[in-house]
Amino acid sequence: MNFIGLGPYKWKYKTDRALTDEEKRNYLEKRKKTSEDVCDDLSVIRINGTYLELVDRWYADKGHAVVYGTFGAAPALAIALMSINAIPDVNGVAATSLIAIAILVMAVFFFAFLYLIHFEAFRKAHYPIRLNRKTRMVYAFKPNGSVIRASWDNLFICKDSHYVPLMGRRFYDIRAHILDEDGLTIRETFTLGYPYFGDEERLPPLWEYIRCYMEDNNGVKKNYETTKLCMPVGERREGLYFGIVRGFGIAAFSPFIAQPLMSPIWAVITWGRLIAMYTSRVPRWPEEIEAECQIDENDPYCKDWRDNDKFTFIEGPWPVIWFVIGSAIAITAIYLTVTSMANAM
Structure with missing residues (x-):
């Protein structure tokens, strides 16, 4: 799994920096059709004439961090406990010191793997992104639980990637940057769309799906017909x-x-x-955002998990x-x- 943006340090999105030349080259124009194919790539929570709601980039692979963390923390804890039990049977300062060091090292590994588990457990069940077609606003949950609010028209959107050495490959996503008034400095970043398993060739149809909804006159109808399966989350796990x-x-x-x-x-x-x-807790949009995203009573393009075959x-x-x-x-x-x-x- 690619943890970029979810955790701290090297996994955190880099902000308060200037746009790179690569980001400028990979800029995605909102009013330009980029693909003949349109695909939601199993990322839609709900769609209607007011807004489109998508899952986050970590939703598809959810569970990996818990498994990796558990298989790392369990042996570290076992070794630490066995080392503690062995202390009474050890003679000499040197031997006791070695066991103490082993316990300390295992304790560090144990808490590190516990933190890896916390990437996914005891947080939010998912981190939705909502695009309001009528108000031209975009809302996105951050991993820390806060909500990003940004104008669709002012977002700098580009194709981006992250290399994962353990998997020996790059993972691609549709990255959205909120820029400073100078138009160059990144103040906030989030992933707007994530193709399944981060495959680069699946990114253009997904971007076209998002772009089409926000920009094309028939975008709502086209996306409504394209979406065959909505993810059964939102107000529920x-x-x-x-x-x-x-x-x-x-x-x-x-x-x-x-x-x-x-x-x-x-x-x-x-x-x-x-x-x-x-x-994990089910994310709840703030009341003011829900108020801005009221759905028309007779909206013919409402679809969520209840409409799945x-x-x-x-x-x-x-x-x-x-x-x-x-x-x-x-x-x-x-x-x-x-x-x-x-x-x-």
């Missing part, structure tokens, strides 16, 4: 059923090979996703079956690994 479907969605291209073979891995990731969702057997129940099987395999493997390590010690 993502449910267990959809969480499993979304967690196994990365292998949906091969339901009879990839999903069964990868089921233990994706079951674990899905459990991490569920933990992240159900330990039911999943077919392969789309829904099939991943649930492999989630159960994969969970059983993963639990058994973890249990055997832990018991074998305990016996070895």
